[in-house]
Amino acid sequence: MSDTFLAEAARLLGPKGLTTDPADMAAWLTDWRGRYTGRACAIASPADTEEVAALVRLCDRHSVPIVPQGGNSGMSGGATPFEHGGEIILSLRRMNRIRGLDPAGRTVTCEAGVILQVLHEAAEKADLRFPLTLGGKGSATIGGLVSTNAGGTQVLRHGSMRALVLGLEAVMADGSVLDLLTPLKKDNRGFDLKQVLIGSEGTLGIVTAATLKLVPQIAGRTVMWAGTPSLHDARSLLLLAEDLAPGLVEGFEVLPQHSLEAVLDYLPDARAPLAESHPWHALIELVAADETTAARLPEIAEHLLATAFERGLINDATIAASEDQAERLWLIRETISPAERAIGPAMQHDISVPVEKMPAFVEAAVPRLEVDWPGTRAVCFGHLGDGNVHFHVIAPAGRERAEWEAGEGKAISAQVHDMVTAWGGSISAEHGIGRLKRDDLARLADPAMLATMRAIKQALDPKGLLNPGKLV
The missing domain is CATH 3.30.70.2190 (Alpha-Beta Plaits)
Known part of the structure; x- marks a missing residue:
């Protein structure tokens, strides 16, 4: 990593905005599940969108790859750097302002680093609510939820983040700022670019703010x-x-x-x-x-x-x-999830099939896996109403985690994903692809879909600097 780049980044962001101290960086180099641990040249923490844009332009000039990161609570390793140490983590956690809440319009505009629970509390003060919640609401950030198209327990009625994002602000790979924050009911000026960015896991642009839908507080x-x-x-x-x-x-x-x-x-x-x-x-x-x-x-x-x-x-x-x-x-x-983690190692799958097929899929898949992998226990739970269950396969007693996950566990996941695909489903319902499922996506997804995604990635990020090695 160029000393010139780090010196320029330090001048740009100031002492609060850049750290290379290994002790300060350590907690952000491992994913939430503990499966991936990487290295980074630094962690950048811009204070606003202008600093994000300037940093991205600097990274573009020096060809430094960027790993965007919110609360680091993702399930698929999508916010973890690789082991070579040549990437910079771009943390959005300092960008935690709620820019505006419109009770009459039932919208809120907030920056990417706003924590979900903080947003809930702000909406409640206006006698409104943001109708998406999940177990990690105390650490998950709005930028991460947008970037992974998060779901949760209220999707059945209100939809995932795709349905709740009314506007978006993002910094693109060349450092330009895409401002789509204004929530228009009707806008037919071509592609819906905010939907292209939602769920793209930081590979196409870095979400810096979002305008979100609020709903009335329940009586x-x-x-x-x-x-x-x-x-x-x-x-x-x-x-x-x-x-x-x-x-x-x-x-x-x-x-x-x-x-x-x-x-x-x-x-x-x-x-x-x-x-x-x-x-x-x-x-x-x-x-x-x-x-x-x-x-x-x-x-x-x-x-x-x-x-x-x-x-x-x-x-x-x-x-x-x-x-x-x-x-x-x-x-x-x-x-x-934490209760089952306490039991022992498990391969955890976030899958969906057509809603009406889910009971039959579970009845077919669970015994098949337990027969093919003696000693395992397959457990399914979750959001039946939207065809999404968390399909966990628990290791036989006494297995060492890392060894089992890398061997039998990896083969089990491939089999689960094969079965899901055969039933017309998705290998990722709400947790994203990240590093964890990238190879299976490349193996199982429709070739035309993959070609289109890769063409969009090439067009928007020709140098491949935005979250490389994730998703596509």
């Missing part, structure tokens, strides 16, 4: 937990909920008994929601935006569960009697 909610005989029955329960509570179903999550038991073992104070075990469990949330409907939510929930019981879709159920009980039910769902 009330009712949370239910139901034990169901099968995933097919859970899917039928979802359809019944959408029929009997149209427009009110905000969340519908499923998990098997194994995942519930893992959480009960992991959380000292956790209690099973139901008295008996059930093959599958469904967590359902109904919300209302007005007081009249909110008052009827318990009645609607009781009617839903009674009808489901009569049709044999559930064996038992409970309705949260308070906000505290509702939060405890959601805590179980949000704790599945």
Whole structure:
């Protein structure tokens, strides 16, 4: 790495904006799952969009690759540098201003480094809400959520980040600033460039700010937990909920008994929601935006569960009697991933298939994998309503993590992705491709799709300096 480049970067960004201290950099060189650890020549932390643009122009002149990074909470290694040490990490965490919140227009414009939980709190003060949440809301940043097209537990009703981003600001590979922040209901001036950038994982441009959609604060909610005989029955329960509570179903999550038991073992104070075990469990949330409907939510929930019981879709159920009980039910769902990590090594897959096919896919894939890989345990949980489940394959007891993941684990992931592709699905539903799935994407994706993506990458980043080695 050129000393001239580092000296120019230091003059540009100042002492707060550039560090080469190994101790200060260490925490940002390993991905959240601990699978990848790299090296970087420095971490740049610009204070505003102008500094980002100037840094990108400097990197362009010196041909220095850039790894954009938000909260470093991604699941696919997309924000981790490689081991050669020739890249610079561009951290957006200092760019954490909410530039404006428009209650009348129900929009908010915020910089890429704003933490999701901070955005939630700002919207709440205006009696509005940003309808996307996930377990890592205390560390995930808006720029990272946009760049990976994050989903979460409210996608069923409100959609992923693609549906919630109304405008975007980004610095392109040549240092130019693309300003698309104004939220226009109708704009037919050619390509929707903000959608090209959403989900591109920093390979086409660096997201510096976004204008986001806000929705009214809820007037009330009712949370239910139901034990169901099968995933097919859970899917039928979802359809019944959408029929009997149209427009009110905000969340519908499923998990098997194994995942519930893992959480009960992991959380000292956790209690099973139901008295008996059930093959599958469904967590359902109904919300209302007005007081009249909110008052009827318990009645609607009781009617839903009674009808489901009569049709044999559930064996038992409970309705949260308070906000505290509702939060405890959601805590179980949000704790599945750390609880299963505590069990031992696992290959974790974020996959989707057409919604109506998910129960059949799980029924076919789980036993197939457990037969082909003796001693493993395949576990699926997540957002059944949008065809996305987290498909984890837990290693046999006693296996050393790194060795198993690099050997059998890698082969297991390839098999899972093969099956998902054969069912017409996606190997990445909401966590992105990053480094983790890049090779399988190249192996399995439609050639025309790959050629188009690579052509766009070449056109927008001809030197290949933006997050190289990720996605495509």
